[in-house]
Amino acid sequence: MLTLIKNGLVYSPDFIGKKDILITSDKIGYILDTIETPAVPATIIDAEGKLVFPGFIDSHIHIIGAGGEEGFHTRTPELRMTDATTAGITTVVGVIGTDGTTRTMEALLAKAYSLENEGISAFIHTGSYQVPVKTLSGKIENDIMLIDKIIGVGEVAIADARSSQPTSRELARIASLAMISGKACGVKGVVNVHVGEGPDRLSLLEEVVSTTNVSITQFHCTHINRTRNLFEAGIEYAKRGGFVDFTTCTDPKSMQKEVKCSKALKEMLEHGVPIEQITFTSDGQISLPVFDDNLKQVGFKVGKPATLYREVKDAILEEQLPIETAIRVITSNPAEILGLNAKGSIKEGKDADVVIVDKETMVIDTVLARGKVMVQGGEAVVKDVFEW
Incomplete structure (x- = not known):
């Protein structure tokens, strides 16, 4: 099965110019200035006047739903595959949040396999907010080494009243076990850390790094843009080599507290943080409060993965950051x-995970996941199993 993408302006993510890309089955076979149309049957995609990006990775998303903190009726639904693909997302990493009781590792793993069968790549972390970590097999190292979909631990909560209030020694042990088992099977074995609004912010992680042999790079800290104080602490943490992640699912009326992702990216870069230390994730499928004009909560809505690319697009179009950055x-x-x-x-x-967008508007036109066209003309052409 061959697919030829012609005449696109390719960002790999570095800009490599106008290229043709030949996809063979699920892999990128060749990238050349010009590739002749194959003599055998092939799908031809004309990307003239369009930008070609790698498929987007959403590395913190609640694929089996989240919420429930205001009662069982506030539990959010599972991710629909087309909500990911129409947003350019071709790889997801599923996590469990606050509810490590009714949201189980068994369900998380099953959903990852479901999404994979539907066409996108899916991985998961083992555990939830709680420490000790609620694993699938009973051991962190068994989960990561023996289950191919499990690539790390998380989201373990700190600086939050809802966390298990872990100690630095407990976090160090979790990180060590994740790192050792990750190396054995070719992944990094990171610990995905939910950082809340507590005044201690990132101090627990700083204590781990300063008092043990655990590397700062074993932690991937999320929600760093949730408050101005946490964001500023995140700048210093990232300067020391830590990985920081900004959450794109927010309610516009709560932005007086949060730092908008596109602006946060520009500001952090201006403070000298290397771009390699920063990621965006959607935190999709979370329960978001809805406020009226008087900032009174009137209901809930579900956080959407589409916010992931929206904030990247804002960073390019509004903050004037280079596309490749x-x-x-x-x-x-x-x-x-x-x-x-x-x-x-x-x-x-x-x-062969590829996203093709309009050069002027940056609107998503075509999405391929592992070589298969999932979105064309901005519309899903591969649907969820139950989406009719």
Whole structure:
């Protein structure tokens, strides 16, 4: 099965110019200035006047739903595959949040396999907010080494009243077990850390790094843009080599507290943080409060994965960041941090995950996941099993 993408302006994520890309089955076979139309049957995609990006990676998303903190009726639904693909997302990493009781590892793993069968790549972390970590097999190292979909631990909560209030020694042990088992099977074994609004912010992680042999790079800290104080602490943490992640699912009326992702990216770069230390994730399928004009909560809505690319697009169009800089936070950066070696870039031999967008508007036109066209003309052409 061959697919030829012609005449696109390719960001790998580095800009490599106008290229043709030949996809063979689920891999990128060749990238050349010109590739002749094959003599055998092939799908031809004309990308003239369009930009070609690697498929987007959403490395923190609640694929089996989240919420429930206001009662069982506030539990959110599972991710629909087309909500990911129409947003350019071709790889997801599923997590469990607050509810580690009715949201189980068994359900998370099953959903990852479901999404994979429907056409996108799906991985998961083992555990939830709670410490001790609620694993699938009973051990962190068994989960990561023996179950191919499990690539790390999380989201473990700190600086939050809802966390289990873990100690630095407990976090160090979790990180060590994840790192050792990850190395054995070719992933980084990171610990995905939910950081709340507590005044201690990132101090627990700083204590782990300063008092043990655990590397700062074993932690991937999320929600760093949730408050101005946490964001500023995140700047210093990232300067010391830590990985920081901004959450794109927010309610516009809560932005007086949060730092908008596109602006946060520009500001952090201006403070000298290397782009490689920063990622965006959607935190999709979370329960978001809805406020009226008087900031009174009137209901809930579900956080959407489409916010992931929206914030990257805002970073390019509104904050005037270079395209190759902005798209790294949802392509090559998460791939490198997590050890997803086949993902995150357009290179020969990599998975054929490709997003094609309009050059002027940056609107998504075509999405391929592992070589298969999932979205065309902005519309899903491959639907969920139950989507009719």
